Amino acid sequence: MNMEAIKQISIFMENKYGKMARGAKALGDAGVNIRALTIAEAGDFGIVRMVVDDTEKGYKVLSDEGFTVSETEVLAVEIEDSPGGLYEIANTLGMNEINVDYAYAFVTAKAERAMLILRVDDVKRATRVLSEAGVRVATGEEIQQI
Secondary structure, eight states: OOOOOEEEEEEESSSSSHHHHHHHHHHHHOOEEEEEEEEEEEETEEEEEEEEEHHHHHHHHHTTOOOEEEEEEEEEEEOSTTTTTHHHHHHHHHHOOOOOEEEEEOOOTTTSEEEEEEEOOOOOHHHHHHHTTTTTTEEEHHHHHO
């Protein structure tokens, strides 16, 4: 099983009308599909974080469009889609002194499972302790196919 982190694209974007549409159109025109997305607002600017089906192409398209873009390693883990599902993961990480910088989640289209995207301070150790606790860590290929 591939235990590597997946790549997330982060875009530093002006908080103005039309900016999000411009980025979304550029990705759509290039055939890049967004799998998960979150936006954090910070006054005049925001950070758009997303997992896409082709990170390298998405990064290039957005950069060519003039956006400030970066790549970050994150984990995608399966989470039980029921009350308390987050507790297992948060508790496992907390008990092992692994900090969660941020997270966002989505339910797959077929509603077979939910996925949690995690930015943690130690990706390798988080992968190991979650796997040892029976939490399934998804690969980049799996996220692309969702």
